[in-house]
Amino acid sequence: MRSLPALLCFALPALAAVPQIRVGLDTQGLEWIVSLEGGGELRSLEGKRLLKVAEGEKLRIWWDSRGEADPTDEYRVQVGTAMNLADATATLKKLAALGEVPEKVEVPDGGTWRVLTGRFESAKEAEPILEKLAAHGYDELWVSTEKRKGKPRKARALYAVTERYERLPLPNSGVLLQPARELTTIVGKGRYRGAMRIFPNAQGRLSVVNTLDLETYLRGVVPREMGAWEYPALEALKAQAVAARTYAYVNLGKRAKEGFDLLDTVADQVYGGRDGEQSLTDRAVAETAGLIATYGGRPIQALFMADSGGGTIDNTFVFGDGGPYLKGVSNYAASPQVITFKGALAVAGDTPWLTPELLRLCAAGLVPAADLDSGRMARPARQDDLRATVAALASRLGRVPVAPEPGLLLWMARSLGFGEVVEGLERPDDARYFLGDAVPAPADQPLASFLARRGIAPPALWRTAPTLGQAFQVLGRLWQELEPAEFLEGTLLRDGQVRVKNGGPGPLPLAPSILVAEEAPGGSLRLVAQSAVQVGDRVRWIPAPGGSPLLVRRLDPDGTALDRYNPTAHWKVEIKEADLLDRLRTRAGIKAVKGFELTHNPQGRVTDMVVRDGQNRPHRFRGMHIRNLLGLKDNVFRMATVGEAPSRRWIVYGRGWGHGVGMDQTGAYGMALEGATFDGILKHYYQGIQLTPIPD
Known part of the structure; x- marks a missing residue:
C-alpha cells in the first residue's frame, strides 16, 4: 500500500468526527470469496469471533438458499412524469376510479413523486394496462423496472467454506470481516478500507456492505466519477469532491431498508474502494475536507452528469420540481482565453499539398x-x-x-x-x-x-x-x-505550458522562429501567420535541439464549448425501425410509429417528445424517458428520417451524455483549464449556493 502524501496528513486527525457511510457493493450474489490483508478474523455482527483467517487465505461465504433465489425485480407502469404531492394524490384517485391499485413513490433526488400501478413479471405483461390507460387519455406512460418487495427467504444456512473445503455454519444474520491490517478483498470487486459486512437480504441473496468514514469513501468515488487521468485539473476535481460529498451526505439513509445508504454504481455514485484511489483526487478530497454545498442553510441535491452537450437544463424538465439552484446554465465562456503564436510563413491560396510528412521534412x-x-x-x-x-x-x-x-x-x-x-x-x-x-x-x-x-x-x-x-x-x-519522427501532443494550458496525455504540465519547447499550422477536422492543414489558440486546444510539435521549429494547432471538432473534452461531446447514431419498434413496444406499449414531434429549448435539448402511433394517437415523453426510450446518450439531438416504412432509419446527431441537470463534469474541467477555482465552478452550476462545513 502506498503511503499518503504529506499534504493529506493534516486532514487525518479530524476523521473521527466525519459521518460514517454504508455502501452497498452488491445485493445479488449467493456467494463471495474474500481475503483479509495480514489475515484476520470472521466475526458475528455482534463482534463475536467465529473463525481465524490466515494471511493470503481465501474464504468462501456461501448462502444456501435451497435452489433458485427469488427474483428481485418486477415491472410496473409509471403514469406521467414525476409530480408534486398534490398532483400525485389526484392522479391516484383517478386511477383508482378506473379499477387500478396505484401507489406513489417519492423521488429521493427531486422532492417529487412517481405514480405507479400494476405488478408484472415481464414488460410485455404490462401492455393491456398501457392500452387501457391510453384509451382514457393518459398520453405519458412508461414501463419501469422496480425492486420487488418481499419477505426473507427461508434457507438452510449461511456457511464459510475454507480452502480445505471445510464447511462451517455461520449466523444467518450475517458476518463481519475483520482484517489484521487495513484492507479487505472481495474477489471480483476489489480491495476496500473500513468495515465489511456480508448478510442475507430480503430477496434470498447476499448483500455486501462496506462501512467507512465519508472522507475515505470519497477517495474511492472522485476518481471513478471524474478521474485524474481523464480530467487532470485539481480545481475541477475539488468541485467534484464537494459535489460527491454533498450528494452522499444528503442521501445518508436513502436505502436504509436495504441495510445501507448508497449503492456503488451510477444509481448513486460510482465507488471503487482502495483500487480506485489516485493521488491527485486524494488531494482534491483533502483540500475540501468537510465542505458541502448548501442553499438557504440546507444541503443541496448535488446532481451531476458527464457532459451536458453545451448547456445544462432546469431540473423541472427532467426530475420534476427541484431546488432553485438547479437552473440551466451555458457551457460557453463569454471570453475564452487564448494564447497567440506567430508563424514565420503563411502560404497564399489553398494548400491541399501540405501534409504531416512535408511538415516533418521542413521541421528537420x-x-x-x-x-x-x-x-x-x-x-x-x-x-x-x-x-x-x-x-x-x-x-x-x-x-x-x-x-x-x-x-x-x-x-x-x-x-x-x-x-x-x-x-x-x-x-x-x-x-x-x-x-x-x-x-x-x-x-x-x-x-x-x-x-x-x-x-x-x-x-x-x-x-x-x-x-x-x-x-x-x-x-x-x-x-x-x-526513422519515425513522431509528433508530441498535449493540451495547451493558460500559462503557456502543455499537458501531455497521462503526464503533468511542462514547457512547450519552441524554437525562436517557427512554422505555425492549423489542422482542421478531417486532417486538412494550412500554414498561418499567427494562430490564437484557445486554452484547452490540442497542439502538436516535434522535439528538436533548441526547440521545435513547428507548431500544429488542432481545431477541436467539438468547437469551443467548455464541455468539449468528452468523447460524447458530439455523437451520431442510427436507429433502425425494427429496433425502434421493439423499444417502443417494450417500454411504452406503442406497436407502430407514424412520426415524432420534438420540442427543443434554445440550447437544442429536447424538452418534450410526442410519438404518433399507427392510429396517429399522441404519446408524450419528457425528461429521462426521452433518451431511455430511444436509447440515446442525451436529450440534445436532432434526427433525420431516411427511407420508408417498414425499413425506415432515423439518423440522430446529438451532444452530451447524461440527464443534463446540475454540474457538468466535463464542463467543470473546461472551466478549470480557463482558470476557475472549485468554488467558482460549483457556484456556476448550482446557482445561489454557499459552501459550508458539514454540521456537527
Whole structure:
C-alpha cells in the first residue's frame, strides 16, 4: 500500500468526527470469496469471533438458499412524469376510479413523486394496462423496472467454506470481516478500507456492505466519477469532491431498508474502494475536507452528469420540481482565453499539398520553408527539385543516393535503400494486383509493389507524373519507414505550458522562429501567420535541439464549448425501425410509429417528445424517458428520417451524455483549464449556493 502524501496528513486527525457511510457493493450474489490483508478474523455482527483467517487465505461465504433465489425485480407502469404531492394524490384517485391499485413513490433526488400501478413479471405483461390507460387519455406512460418487495427467504444456512473445503455454519444474520491490517478483498470487486459486512437480504441473496468514514469513501468515488487521468485539473476535481460529498451526505439513509445508504454504481455514485484511489483526487478530497454545498442553510441535491452537450437544463424538465439552484446554465465562456503564436510563413491560396510528412521534412531542415509555395508545389516534380533533399536525407541515414534514373519514385526509394529489401518478398503478380495497367518494367516491379503495399506511393501516382507536393509526401513516408519522427501532443494550458496525455504540465519547447499550422477536422492543414489558440486546444510539435521549429494547432471538432473534452461531446447514431419498434413496444406499449414531434429549448435539448402511433394517437415523453426510450446518450439531438416504412432509419446527431441537470463534469474541467477555482465552478452550476462545513 502506498503511503499518503504529506499534504493529506493534516486532514487525518479530524476523521473521527466525519459521518460514517454504508455502501452497498452488491445485493445479488449467493456467494463471495474474500481475503483479509495480514489475515484476520470472521466475526458475528455482534463482534463475536467465529473463525481465524490466515494471511493470503481465501474464504468462501456461501448462502444456501435451497435452489433458485427469488427474483428481485418486477415491472410496473409509471403514469406521467414525476409530480408534486398534490398532483400525485389526484392522479391516484383517478386511477383508482378506473379499477387500478396505484401507489406513489417519492423521488429521493427531486422532492417529487412517481405514480405507479400494476405488478408484472415481464414488460410485455404490462401492455393491456398501457392500452387501457391510453384509451382514457393518459398520453405519458412508461414501463419501469422496480425492486420487488418481499419477505426473507427461508434457507438452510449461511456457511464459510475454507480452502480445505471445510464447511462451517455461520449466523444467518450475517458476518463481519475483520482484517489484521487495513484492507479487505472481495474477489471480483476489489480491495476496500473500513468495515465489511456480508448478510442475507430480503430477496434470498447476499448483500455486501462496506462501512467507512465519508472522507475515505470519497477517495474511492472522485476518481471513478471524474478521474485524474481523464480530467487532470485539481480545481475541477475539488468541485467534484464537494459535489460527491454533498450528494452522499444528503442521501445518508436513502436505502436504509436495504441495510445501507448508497449503492456503488451510477444509481448513486460510482465507488471503487482502495483500487480506485489516485493521488491527485486524494488531494482534491483533502483540500475540501468537510465542505458541502448548501442553499438557504440546507444541503443541496448535488446532481451531476458527464457532459451536458453545451448547456445544462432546469431540473423541472427532467426530475420534476427541484431546488432553485438547479437552473440551466451555458457551457460557453463569454471570453475564452487564448494564447497567440506567430508563424514565420503563411502560404497564399489553398494548400491541399501540405501534409504531416512535408511538415516533418521542413521541421528537420530538409525542405526550406521558402519552398512552401502553392504554385511551386502544384507543378510536376523534377529530380532537380528533389536532389538536395534526397541527398541530405540519405546522408542523415548514412547512405549515398543512387544516380538519377527515369522513375522519380523508384529513384527516391532506391536512394534510401529500399531496393535492397524487396527481392524475393515481392512478386510481379502483386505489382499487377496493386497497380493494374500502370505496372512498371519487370525489373522495377518488386519495388513498385512494395511501395504500393505499404501505402507509401499509391497506385494513382504511377499513372501520372506526381506533383512536387506529392513527391515530397512520398519522400516523407519513406523517411518515416526508416526513422519515425513522431509528433508530441498535449493540451495547451493558460500559462503557456502543455499537458501531455497521462503526464503533468511542462514547457512547450519552441524554437525562436517557427512554422505555425492549423489542422482542421478531417486532417486538412494550412500554414498561418499567427494562430490564437484557445486554452484547452490540442497542439502538436516535434522535439528538436533548441526547440521545435513547428507548431500544429488542432481545431477541436467539438468547437469551443467548455464541455468539449468528452468523447460524447458530439455523437451520431442510427436507429433502425425494427429496433425502434421493439423499444417502443417494450417500454411504452406503442406497436407502430407514424412520426415524432420534438420540442427543443434554445440550447437544442429536447424538452418534450410526442410519438404518433399507427392510429396517429399522441404519446408524450419528457425528461429521462426521452433518451431511455430511444436509447440515446442525451436529450440534445436532432434526427433525420431516411427511407420508408417498414425499413425506415432515423439518423440522430446529438451532444452530451447524461440527464443534463446540475454540474457538468466535463464542463467543470473546461472551466478549470480557463482558470476557475472549485468554488467558482460549483457556484456556476448550482446557482445561489454557499459552501459550508458539514454540521456537527
